[in-house]
């Protein structure tokens with residue numbers, strides 16, 4: 001099949017990789033995990049299949065999350081993962097190699113930018129563009145980013161949280177935290193170990209977060225969990241409540257709210273007034289934590305809304321940006337220079 005201009009947008013996330021393909025939408029959504037055979041250093045499984053192996057691998061296999069805190073921690077494994085996902089999405093024998101747009105966190109260093117570009121070029125991209133994650137999230141959430149009006153986005157991913165005010169296609173004020181939903185899992189593990197002398201894995205912690213995790217408990221509920229007793233070394237069940245988890249998460253939640261406040265404080269008054277009128281939009285999987293939007297709204301006295309399908313906004317925005325790259329080039333790339 002001829003396909004002259006394969007354009008794909010990649011949300012290369014700490015927790016999930018999403019690929020958006022021109023004309024098709026989000027065509028791939030899989031966890032950012034690779035299972036590697038240590039004997040020959042070859043990937044054994046990538047994505048969903050590899051995630052099932054996390055914490056359950058024999059000695060010669062390791063299940064690796066190659067991205068940490070939003071950036072590439074293991075370059076070689078990231079390349080394996082990108083290669084697998086790009087090959088899975090683009091047609092088998094493309095006439096032209098694909099053009100790829102990848103989103104990156106706002107605070108990323110030049111070395112980290114080059115690492116992402118190099119990884120895409122290594123796996124066969126004809127041209128690689130980078131877009132800041134907050135901007136991609138705002139585009140994907142349908143915000144009028146190119147207009148002369150203030151749009152505020154809070155994107156909470158697995159390893160990073162980006163808070164930004166955008167106007168005329170550029171980021172005017174932003175904060176980027178190297179923490180997100182995954183840190184909340186760590187908070188839960190630590191809490192259970194300290195309070196109940198019990199060890200739980202990160203998958204169990206995430207399950208607790210999904211089921212009873214909340215930034216602000218409005219109605220308490222409980223959940224039975226299973227882990228390993230630290231003293232006896234044996235499996236044990238306990239019941240845990242949503243308000244206990246709220247307490248365990250409070251410090252990380254407060255850090256994110258503090259960053260939101262800091263962005264608001266630095267926002268020029270005209271743009272702040274636009275934001276008061278239109279509200280803030282939350283994207284990213286971390287924004288699905290129970291009542292997070294309500295708590296931020298309560299603490300900042302600004303309307304806060306959860307985007308439709310928050311997990312796919314960044315990928316959609318990245319894909320839309322590459323679809324319209326010719327029109328957006330001036331707005332996105334010149335603006336970025338102007339605000340540097």
Ligand SMILES: Nc1ncnc2c1ncn2[C@@H]1O[C@H](COP(=O)(O)OP(=O)(O)OP(=O)(O)O)[C@@H](O)[C@H]1O
Nearest residue numbers: 013014015016157158159160181182284285286288
């Ligand atoms: N229903 C939910 N409640 C709470 N947290 C959730 C929910 N669904 C997903 N998450 C969390 O969202 C995070 C993943 O979000 P997302 O896929 O947007 O991140 P990412 O793009 O991979 O990461 P990053 O942008 O930091 O590189 C994980 O920490 C996951 O546990």
